[in-house]
Amino acid sequence: xxxxxxLRARLSLRDKGLRRLKALTGLLVVAMTALAGIFVAIAAxxxxxxxLIRVQPRTTAARVxxxxxxxxxxxxxxxxxxxxxxxxxxxxxxxxxxPPAAAPPAAPPVVVSGGS
Amino acid sequence: VSPGAISLPALGTTAxxxxxxxRVLADAQSLLERELAGIDEACSRxxxxxxxAQLNSAAGRAVAVSQRLLEAIQVAIRAAEASWGLVDPxxxxxxxxxxxxxxxxxxxxxxxxxxxxxxxPVPGWRRVEIDGENRTVKIPAGxxxxxxxxxxxxxxxxxxxxVVAAIGSGVLVALGGDIAVAGDPPARGWAIRVAxxxxxxxDGPGPVVSIRSGGLASSGTRVRRWRAGQTExxxxxxxxxxxxxxxxxxxxxxxxxxxxxxxxxSTAGVVLGAQAAAWLSHRRLPAxxxxxxxxxxxxxxxxxxxxxx
Numbered sequence: 211x212x213x214x215x216x217l218r219a220r221l222s223l224r225d226k227g228l229r230r231l232k233a234l235t236g237l238l239v240v241a242m243t244a245l246a247g248i249f250v251a252i253a254a255x256x257x258x259x260x261x262l263i264r265v266q267p268r269t270t271a272a273r274v275x276x277x278x279x280x281x282x283x284x285x286x287x288x289x290x291x292x293x294x295x296x297x298x299x300x301x302x303x304x305x306x307x308x309p310p311a312a313a314p315p316a317a318p319p320v321v322v323s324g325g326s
Numbered sequence: 327v328s329p330g331a332i333s334l335p336a337l338g339t340t341a342x343x344x345x346x347x348x349r350v351l352a353d354a355q356s357l358l359e360r361e362l363a364g365i366d367e368a369c370s371r372x373x374x375x376x377x378x379a380q381l382n383s384a385a386g387r388a389v390a391v392s393q394r395l396l397e398a399i400q401v402a403i404r405a406a407e408a409s410w411g412l413v414d415p416x417x418x419x420x421x422x423x424x425x426x427x428x429x430x431x432x433x434x435x436x437x438x439x440x441x442x443x444x445x446x447p448v449p450g451w452r453r454v455e456i457d458g459e460n461r462t463v464k465i466p467a468g469x470x471x472x473x474x475x476x477x478x479x480x481x482x483x484x485x486x487x488x489v490v491a492a493i494g495s496g497v498l499v500a501l502g503g504d505i506a507v508a509g510d511p512p513a514r515g516w517a518i519r520v521a522x523x524x525x526x527x528x529d530g531p532g533p534v535v536s537i538r539s540g541g542l543a544s545s546g547t548r549v550r551r552w553r554a555g556q557t558e559x560x561x562x563x564x565x566x567x568x569x570x571x572x573x574x575x576x577x578x579x580x581x582x583x584x585x586x587x588x589x590x591x592s593t594a595g596v597v598l599g600a601q602a603a604a605w606l607s608h609r610r611l612p613a614x615x616x617x618x619x620x621x622x623x624x625x626x627x628x629x630x631x632x633x634x635x
Contacts, residue, residue, distance in 0.1 A: 326502025
């Protein structure tokens, strides 16, 4: 009788351990799923589908000066909008020495500037 | 000394030459015609014997080019760099597919109702390979260059400089809407009427401004338009879409240190759209922008309309 009790107690202990192990496994699965969700959200926020790529023209531009060594482009990024304060690789169009002035009425125009 | 002027058809548009001394007009005209012939032979997209046509048909291979075409391509690449790709010479293919595939005179005559426009992505100026040392250019397969945006302005700048160097007279060279001046200007400067179309009459509407150096260029969507089925297209392509640009401006005129710079800025302004006025102002470029409804914005020291009209 004593052996039988002892056996039952050990079986009960084993079943209890198994239940604990099962509960722990379930907990781990839930935790892993939650962590995966968090990482996916972080990755999605870091790389949105319509990310604006800022191009660095100095490193990819075709060199155009005579005598310059041959260079090759490395990528074909879409043109990016110029930011107001940004500087392109080439100097921007330079302002004239003097801005245009309103012509006096006595000075008839010699030519028309318009779309062509 | 009385001034002299002459106009002649060239490069699919009108060339106008003005000199301060009419006695040198013939010599100046000869220099201008030589420059125009050279740029046409090198840079025309529509002449099968032009260097550019041969370069476009050899896309994918390095091609030896003349100094003139090399310079024109270098200027076009510089325009692209300086405008962050808004003025891109690699729009040639989509422009051709859209219907601008021959001289504009022929495009205009075509029955556009039956024409079906197509469009292609713009490869981008960074894919143009230039070997200045060996004077070769390679464009990727499927790419076609169009130098229309900058080659005329370059020709105007060069012709004006040549006339001054050879003759000494102050000079104005206008190729379509692109104007370069060099040498001593008239006492009141070179008076220029600004309009939507360079072919507008001298006494037509639009303000008159005077410049004393550099260049003045206008770009607009009211000219070089053609029909493709039920829609109407124009010649200024947005490299970001490969299609004629949709812009709030019908004409943008800019004064700059050279005609090329003015052309880069005016074309970029049209393509840039709503931000153009601020962009030009930030770069201290005098500019006049005309909205589609005809209202005007002046920035960068361009004379206000009341004073200029």
